[in-house]
Amino acid sequence: MTSTSRKAYGVKGAPYAFLMPATVLFLLFFALPIGYAVWLSFRKVKVSGLGLGSGARKEVWAGLENYTDALTDNELVAGALRVLGYGCIVVPVMLGLALLFALMLDSEKVRLAPVRLAIFLPYAIPGVVAALLWGFLYLPDVSPFYFVLEKLGLPQPDLLDGGPLYLALSNIAVWGGTGFNMIVIYTSLQAIPTEVYEAARLDGATPLQIALRIKIPMVAPSLVLTFFFSIIATLQVFNEPTTLKPLTNSVSTTWSPLMKVYQDAFGKGDIYAAAAQATIIALATLLLSFGFLRAANRRNKQEASR
Template identity: 85%
Template sequence: MTSAHGTPYGAGKAPYVLPSRAARRERARSAPYFFLLPATVLFVLFFALPIGYAVWLSFRKVKVSGLGLGAGARREVWAGLENYTAAFTDDELLNGALRVLGYGCIVVPVMLGLALLFALMLDSEKVRLSPFTRLAIFLPYAIPGVVAALLWGFLYLPDVSPFYFVLDALGLPQPDLLDGGPLYLALSNIAVWGGTGFNMIVIYTALRAVPGEVYEAAKLDGATPLQIALRIKIPMVAPSLVLTFFFSIIATLQVFSEPMTLKPLTNSVSTTWSPLMKVYRDAFRTGDVHGASAQAVIIALATLLLSFGFLRVANRRTEGEATR
């Protein structure tokens, strides 16, 4: 067959040669790496490199010569473990860690307890409007933490809060939630309000994955709904409880937005109320970037050790129960 110009089709073109089986196999092996390449580049640029730079800064310090004026009067030198020694002996950092510990003792049990309770209630056969209820419980999690802290902060202020107006009309005492001990309850309430929905969804999803035959067998044996919840549902979702507890520990140790947002509303929240607030102050207020980097590394290592230590204990306990 020829074209309109009288030349055969395909003339002048190299014949198509199928790649060999070895070449196709090599392409198939390398294809996953090409798909992983964008995520790997983003991970290195925006996660690994900043962490590595922070670790590098934590071993450096600024040496000032003379009055610190002129070129070369301030230069960065190697500090070794000097910044880490100063961080471990810093009373403000230690006091902030103790405050966060007290804050976590309130937030974690209350938040996970409510999440488990809501998940069990939504998994009940007698619940009505389950999709709307799930959305209503989950919705606070979708609100940014700063917005939630501002919202609750103004609800805590006696001059603008409708709650204080109602209490005053009823002649009831009006506690100051932004001063002293109640401040822990005020901050914990913001975290519980915002985090319960996410943990509830995780636990509820695990409950929905339990086969219905398990519940039917329990009902035939005469188990009540409360017995089914305590003896079947809760043990079945134990891995999800461990996961939510793991996330809650990390979020508690890294608390920052709630106290930072409430700070302009009260004098009870200092600039070093939490460890991350102290890191922020030292890095961006006082200009001690190297000391702040060392503190950030210590906080990250403490979070890592506590989280994975808890996971290891939980896994050992799960393995021990499985071998019985």
């Protein structure tokens, strides 16, 4: 092989060499665990006799048995319904506030960096720490809010019991996630050419009309992106209810689907059923996300063709 051909081969192989570390890490710590979990979901443990002695417990092929059991599990279905109600509160409120804050920061009257930092700062706090913080604020015995309500003679609702629990959990998610979504939308607003606003002002458009008819439609891709991320985060809710569980009896060990997976895997020791449930949750997340993105792309194409 000549020196010229070796140099050409080296140039062509350089991108693959740079991608090799990331590819190896992806295969070892992402693709391989997923494949192993899917493999476990088709297995189960067969117990012979009393399950004592060597060979009494062995792993066998289960087929779709774990998936059938998961889809007919009342606890998993109930957890999915609870997460659905939780998401109906979190997603619209969080994205609505993120859009409102982004529009406010993009206006000429609000340009202070500390304001952006104050809104974004809760996102930098770990989810477990935020849940602990709010959890103690929800407890009547230690919360300063309940002390103020008592002195004012106002009702003191129990936010960790019954229906208010959804509001308590949603508040933690909204408080922590609004800042991130705001930054995404605000960045898109900053990319809009100023000439567009100047032309609208010359046509007599008010700031409200500019926001509703120019800014919001032009940041629609960012809204789709944030909505996509919010759906995934909602379906995978785990930290907030798990952290609040020691503070109230209203949160069970299977309150959300991921909590059910954790309980089956580490509480009951049935990693095979847990793997099947985790696979179902992943497929549901994938289908919902793919369906939403496809619907959004179809709408964008229809609007572009008009």
